[in-house]
Amino acid sequence: MNPYQNNRRWKYFLLSFAIVIAVSSLAYTDFLVNNIAKSERTRAELWAKSLKTMFETDNDEMMNFLFVIRDSLPVPAIVTNEKDSIITYQGLDTAKTYFKIEGHKKYDPAYFNKELRKMKSQHKPIPLEFYGQKNLVYYKDSNLLTQLRVFPYIQLSLIAVFLLLAYVVFNSSRKSEQDQVWVGMAKETAHQLGTPVSSLMAWLELLKDKLPDTEQHLVEQMENDIQRLEVVADRFSKIGSRPVLSSxxxxxxVKDFVDYFRVRISDKITFTIKGDKEIEAFLNVPLFDWVIENILKNAVNAIEGGHGDIIIEIKGNPSKKQVIIDITDTGKGISKYKFETVFQPGYTTRKRGWGLGLSLTKRMVENYHKGSVFVKESEIGKGTTFRIILKSNTKHVSTND
Incomplete structure (x- = not known):
């Protein structure tokens, strides 16, 4: 299985597991809240019955007993008549329900109205009738129940923030470690290539003297390939260092590289380069050749049957001072949901592929050339267009879209 796809499966699995935990936690909390709410409803009904009995009894002993029951049921409640006039209350803020100003008893009517609205929004009233008058008992959730309703959301939010920070830190640390490994391997590869390339150049000079003039064209081709090896070694040596960009x-x-590349693949694939020949950009040519090479190799591999076209169009965007390079092939195409996936390390559709070409391309364009590269468009069975955007360095910019 592709390692990137395997990592994605693990991420989806862990995300699903986290969602299950969150839903289970909320469901269990909701179960507790409902049970406590039922208990508080029962307590409020018992308080209402004790209040009704207090109004209707003349027995002092019973009255004392009812006072004990009432006081043991700390329910924040308000009793009103059918016109919402407050008759009595319990468990509210004493600082606002009863205080003295200049020797007179006062209360805060706005506070009562606010509490009554809150109670009406939370629970259905409990009917209460005494002395032939219909009354209503309103009550609200206790502080414990209110906190329990909110607590799981606060808890899950804090856990989510913590996990997000941990993921960012871990991902950054892992990326830094991967970069260090990649840079070390790249520089070691450049070092290892140096010795055999130098040796091959010496052997090539001997071959020039040994071969007849009619065979010298073979030496020229070998010389081109050795120079190519030098370019490859130079590319790897530049990884991890800030490359020198010039206009x-x-x-x-692009034309110079395509001329080199086209003779090393099937002649059934046609290359076309068009667009603005004068527009300039800041480039490191060895690294930029590597970018074009990776995309062209990807295009060649995508063309099934060996017959197809690759079109490279170069144009400018004057308003943003950009150079746009579109590379279009007539290959098998890419599904839309894989537009970003193809740039991930390890992603490949080839049995022997490493899945590093387009990942390196993205790194070289974005990190070293401060540009961007992405799949502009693709259609299964018809082909794909990759777009590279670089910063322009010329006053002459075409106005093509």
Whole structure:
């Protein structure tokens, strides 16, 4: 299985597991809240019955007993008549329900109205009738129940924030470690290539003297490949270092590489380069050649049957001072949901592929050239267009879209 796809499966599994835990926690909390709410409803009904009995009894002993029951049921409640006039209350803020100003008893009517609205929004009233008058008992959730309703959301939010921070820190640390490993391997590869390349150059000079003039064209081709090896070694040596960028005509850089590349693949694939020949951009040519090479190799591999076209169009965006390079192939295409996936390390559709080409391409364009690369469009069975955007360095910019 592709390692990136395997990692994605693990991420989805862990995300699903986290969702199950969150839903279970909320469900259990809701179960507790409902049970406590039922208990408080029962307590409020018992308090209402004790209040009714207090109004109707003349027995002092019974009255004392009812006072004990009432006081043992700390229910924040308000009793009103059918016109919402407050008759009595319990368990409210004493600082606002009863205080003295200049020797007179006062209360805060706004506070009562606020509490009554809150009680009406939380629970249905309990009917209470005494002395032939219909009354209603309103009550609200206790502080414990209120806190219990909110607590799981606060808890899950804090856990989510903690996990997010942990993920960011871990991901950053892992990426830094991967970068260090990658840079070390790249520089070691460049070092290992140096010795055999130097040796091959020496052997090539001997071959020039040994071969007849009619065979010298073979030596020229070998010389081109050895120079290519030098370019590859130079590319790897630049990884991890800040490359030197200089202004180049993009069309000419792309053409030079395509001329080298096209003779090393099937002649059934046709290359077309078009667009602005004068527009310039800041490039490191060896690294930018690597970018074009990776995308072209990907395009060649996508063309089934060996017959197809690859079109490279170079144009400018004057308003944003950008150079746009579109590379279109007539290959098998890419599904839309894989537009981002193809740039992930390890992603490949080839049995022997490492899945690093487009990942390196993205790194070189974004990190070293401060540009961007993405799949502009693709259609299964018809082909794909990759777009590279670089910063322009010329006053001459075409106005093509």
């Amino acid at each position: 180049h005509k993009v069309y000419q850089v």
